[in-house]
Amino acid sequence: MTLHLLASFAPPYWLSTVIKVLVISIVVPTTALILGMVFLFKVMSWMQSRLGPQEAGPRGTLQLLADGVKFLQKEDIAPNGADMFVFKAAPLVVLMSTLLLYVALPASAHLVVANLDVGIFYVLAVSSLSVLGVLMAGWASANKYSLMGGLRAAGQLIAYELPMVLAVLGVVIQAGTMSLNGIVFAQADGTIFGWSGIGNPYILTQFVGFVIFIAAVQAELTQPPFDMPVAESEIVSGYQVEYTGFRFLIFFLAEFATAFVFAGIASILFLGGWAVPWLETGSDWYYVLGPIVLFAKVMIVSFIIFWVRFTYPRFREDQLQSFAWKFLIPLALVNIVITAVLKVVF
């Protein structure tokens, strides 16, 4: 059976590397396109009681492809005063951070580029690389709005790393591992007071952590209500203001691909990842089922993320900082203490 073939497929190192590179470079733009199309175009227009794109492709589904082609055709403009090297490197740094994030995302027990023992640690580390790109873009554009946007992004991303780490810490304590696959196994094998019907998705025990994580993800992605770095009504899209064509497309791709991968990490940490309750985690079916299950959960988490994005107005920069430092971080710390105590008790 094909499943057994898949399971026993053990390519040499060079071939597996080539396959992994190909898969990542296909998956990243595809997931970004899917999120952009489904949420930015369709869900957003339904929420806002309008039609959304209708012309390109069946019911406008190919609109984003058309937009992508449009971006490719545009002239590559850089401001005169820009620091050319940094200006051109910035989108790539942001994209690089996104690509590195995908490396650790497991779609099933074996469908993962690099099954790291410290997966979640790695994810949190490389995700903060993107702020470097944003800061480079803001500074190199030689534009005051860009500079303000870049600085706001830097302040915001630093402030939100900490609640995110602390929110994740609760899960790590409960699972006893930092490996993303290990966390999935721990949830699938867990029990709720002895009942193992649906395993133990950590959203039940770590609900506070989930909420903090989603809030921090919103801030990392610079989406409303935390979109001050790109606030178009204040600083005219911030660090992106001088970027056109392909470079802007890279920022766009990176934003949505990052949204996808963070939704993926949220579903791995809190919703049981690629596992389904009625199937053993060792089953060969996960070669096919794993990505589908993960994708479904990602869509659910993304829906929450984008729902908030389309509904809320924007914080002010200082309000955001006090929200992070005075509310989210103490809450996360309390959550960790309670988790640790309960971990010892049970």
Next chain:
Amino acid sequence: MSQLSSADTSTETATDDEVVVEVDERRQAVLDELTGRLGDAVVGSHIRPGDDLWVRVTREAWPEAAVAAKAMGYSFFDYLSAIDWLPSPFGRDMDAQEDLVGEPAPAKEPQPIVQGYAGGDTRFQVIGRLYSIQAGMGVHLKVDLPDDDLSVGTWSQTFLGANWHEREAYEMFGITFEGHPNLIKLYLPLDFQGHPLRKDFPLLARRVRPWPGIVDVEPMPGGDDEPEGDGE
């Protein structure tokens, strides 16, 4: 129009007479109080019963008039502007013929300057309106400016909102407001020459291309065989 100081009731109907007299007294009281505060500085006034009050003061008393009116409860600053009483030397030249039905040809010789309500002696008058929210009444204040010295004291210390209005009057009429904190052009480019709202400033757009102009009122050439346009 000569200086009017009597009530002009031509627009009022007979049934409103009682109301008119009552409201008239209120405005007369305001005028009397203002005269009491400013003394001889009030040089002209006009009341339209049930409607409005115009008071003309001397140039020296202009800032004081604002302070006095504000002390009387006229604390809402409505607007400040100017009027150039010179009849336009250009007339409505190049008008559409249909607008000129029953109208004699525009006079060529300059017409005399005639000021409006509350009288006046000079070509330029500054007019400001203050409003009392308690009384539900407004008062128009006017001041004459002699042609050789188009300047008057500022209101912007009494009413902060007068700042922009005085800047507008400065660029549009060339009137200087002494003591204004930032008397620069508001709308126009800083190197703009001339004062557009003066009557001797020609409306160039109107002279270059007449509007609505003979061209516009010509019958449209056969509307049917016109192309549909490239919109669709």
Next chain:
Amino acid sequence: MTATSDPAQITELAARAADNRVNLDFETEGMTLNMGPQHPATHGTLRIVARLDGEQVVSAEPIPGYMHRGYEKLTEVRSYPQINTLINRIDWLGSFANEVPFILAAEKLMGVEAPPRAQWIRTILFEMSRIANISLFLGDYGLQLGGMTAGFYAFRDREHVLNQIEAATGGRFHPNFDRIGGLKDDLPKGWIANSHNAMDKLLAFCDEMDDLLIGNEIFQSRTRGIGVIPADVALSYGLSGANIRASGVDWDLRRDACPPGLVYDQADWKVWTHPDGDCFGRTWVRLQETREAALIVKQLLDTIPSGPVMAKVPRIIKVPEGEAYVETENPLGAMGYYIVSKGELVPFRVKIRSASFNNISIVPWVARGAYVPDLISILGSLYFILGDIDR
């Protein structure tokens, strides 16, 4: 209302308020941020030159004039009906409301009064333009604060009002429907029932905005205590409309000094004020005003008298010699026309007192010490239409 009349006291109050808000702890090199003339928050071509210390505004000076069309000069060569089309373009979101004070001033000089039916319809259309204008404000303010959805809801529900205005006048944005002595046409068939429906939808829209925007914690934290304008400063700057009512001044020209020709006394309605004078108060008052306007329209729709919609006026309109000023409570605030007539086809001078001009002139005062995002909150809540500033 506590009106301070002493100028020195006001100056001192203003200086103290400004000093409290500017951070003088560390001296950093300032930055001049030039917002506009093309900037998403200025919806139009207003330019604001802001001196910044970090993200804090040290001074902000609006520079209008990028859209000045010289209407006051043009009125000197246009006949009264022609001016009517011009002034439609002043506040382009509530165009019909621009025509009314001008027509009323001309009527006052001519001694003409519109028939009752025309007065009723005039008032209804006036309130409808208020709804069309302010409902868009509510959405647009949400949009400026980052909540996209409110903007689209506003565009969706404003359509109901615009459809009614279009059905009655033929124009969605520039009706040019008011005439000296009455109105251009009578109402079309079925309009009253449709308008009732539209007003019901607008009332539902107001409830929706109450939930989506006013009740939102982030919205409140962005607007409460931001851009506070005390009542005496508001009076001194000549702020009007919802801006002054949000500062606690209970003053509405519709109720207190309704010029003859509008029938606000025939409806039962309320003037809303807010004691805080901040951005939230201004938004809240506007929301209540939209509600009240819809209720006024619904009441007046039921009581429209029958009769002609046009009084007897000569075909060629010559306004007798005289001066008249009529001010009405327009969507943006008090709007008035000072007409000087010499008994000719054209007015001798028309001074247009537009609300936004005064409303926006307070920006240098109120923006000192605010943060850049607050500047957006303040500008948005003062609510200006660029055509209304530049005329």
